[in-house]
Amino acid sequence: MTFIALPVLTRLYSVQDFGEYGIALAVVSVLSTVANLRLDQALLIAEEQEKKSLIFEGSIFSLVLTLISGLVLSFIFRLDMVAAICSGVLANTLIQSLYNYKFAAHAEYFCAGLNIFRSLIVIAVQLSLPLLMSIALIDSYMISSVIMIIVGVLYILKHQLYQVSWEVFKNYKDFVYANTPHALLNSFSHNLPYYVVSHFIGVQAMGFYAIVERTLRVPINLISQTLRQFFIRLFKTTQTNKPALKSSVLLSVVSLPLFAIFFVVPESLYLWIFGKEWLGVSQYFQILALGYWAIFCNPPSSAYLVARRNSKVLFKLQIVELCIKFILFAVLYLLLSDKLYILLAVPVALIFYNFAILYVVWRSKV
Template sequence: MHLARKYQSIGLITLSLLVGAIMTFIALPFLTRLYSVHDFGQYGVALAFVSVLSTVANLRLDQALLVAKAEHQKSLIFESSVFSLLFCTVIAVVIAYVYNAEMAIAIALGVFANTLIQSVYNYKFAHEAEWFCAGLNIFRSITVVAVQLILPLIFTINLLNSYSVSSLLLAVVLLFYVLSQRLYEVSWQIFKNYKDFIFSNTPHALLNSFSHNLPYYVVVHFVGFQSVGFYSIVERTLRVPINLMSQTIRQFFIRKYKNQNTPREAFKSSIFLSVLSLPFFAIFFVLPESFYLLIFGQEWVGISLYFQILALGYWAVFCNPPSSAYLIAKRQSNVLFQLQIVELIIKFILFLGLYWLCADKLYMLVAVPVALIFYNFSILATVWRRPK
């Protein structure tokens, strides 16, 4: 009973994300038949940009909400939204020039919706409003999946444009909620009290996101949009539990370790999560190709290899949340940044080496699991070495 009460918060949020994950997984066989592999390739590249740019659009002030003083939180929501809106406007112009207007709109709307949702989510989570956070997770999943499923039945539309519509809808709903509930205070100075999130947490988050999405840029350049389509489906499947880790469990541990100096507990929690998740990722090494074709359709021949390459590295991510949360809660994100630089260097070296050594350029993706294993276990070792 004590353990249940202790982790009631994380259990509720985890359940909501599980519901969203189930909806997304059930929708995938339909989506892969409504949209082409090329569509998923474009969508994957757009999401890669959204993921990277979302880390800098609001200067990580959404993360600052988790440790901010109560009287500062509404001001941080306002400042975060303003920074994000200005950033998205500029980036839309740049991307439209480099790519096209369609890609620019999708990325700008995706970034703004992401930062706004995360600000509201973290504000509510900091106030222990777990039921609201759980509802927001489910609402977000329902909106994205519903739009992607319904729009192709009404219009001729690609996956990139349907993503733009879902992002716009989410942004409008969240803005209405923030304004109606007055979850903001007009301010231009409060962010200065959280400069460490800007100068330490932001570079780490940006580098982490860039490193994670680097395979998209590599694959689209050396192999093409078709392979990016395969990669995006695999990542979309495997990222379900990863998103649960990064968006929910990490917030829980940041809040928990804010006033606790317990590196050993963070280490033990990391080991527990990695062991618990191992059977899930092991499944992908035994599933036959026919199973994937039954789910995704006959157009997706060869996708099992992508699952096998990525599964081991993604498993290593499960030891990350408690350990990285401990460092963030102690406002030591500079440690994560330093490890991320080393991880990115390793990934670049492996990409180059595998490019020259392998005739099939697809095997360049082996760099991803190797680099992920190094990075996440390095964080674990860093926390283990902390004094009790």
């Protein structure tokens, strides 16, 4: 739904709007992964009597961290940007906890409906508000986030999907101390190009990068929000690494033709879809598509390590991947006159990281 709405959104909002929106989403993405200390992931393998306590504990952690982050960010961004970021973080963590709680109970249809609801709210607000008033993209995002928070809280209260407790999270300290640093590094590494592009290339280029990244993330969001949770639940009781290896290789091979399409699509098609203001966007698609296909091998292999409670391996690999990305950004910036091509650091780092995880699973003894 997000992808289908893009041709309309790119005509309702400016490239500058998408640039600011991209920066806001980058910060939201980083904070959302750690706001509840990854207790949403623990829901997938927790005992039934512990899940409601994890929802409560995760929500409190998320609220406290969001308030602290909002105070710090107020010295960096405008207040409307800070409000959009904080509401986005709270909405993401609340919806993800609810999603994982239901997914662990095999309520796949509910989870599908929840994803549809989330997308519908975002798209409906972004499409309708510009028809009624002059509004920035980040402001419409804030309004949609507040709506999701209200609906999510009401659902949890109505169905009593919480239990006041401060003890259960101690049983999942590995998610807090190992999975959280990995998730933070992973999110920071993924969103690092936003900061690099805005600083070294410009906000105009940030708008291009944001729209491309948003488009390519459509299939990736599917596998990260659905397949990864499925594999974590599946590998909780699996004693061999063979299913993870087979699934990773299969997903990687199947996804390759999908991303190869972006190398043959003419510029005129992009302009027809997004509008004439987006001339040159095809280069961004080609650069990022080089490495985004590699992410498809990640869900089974990383899920296997999470289910086996071995997230410390992911953390170590993420450090190496981030170092590679930093070095490549610096080298390409110094060597290339066209600064756009510093983004080549993104696909190179993605290919290394995702296939390194696959290699670790392959070397695993169980």
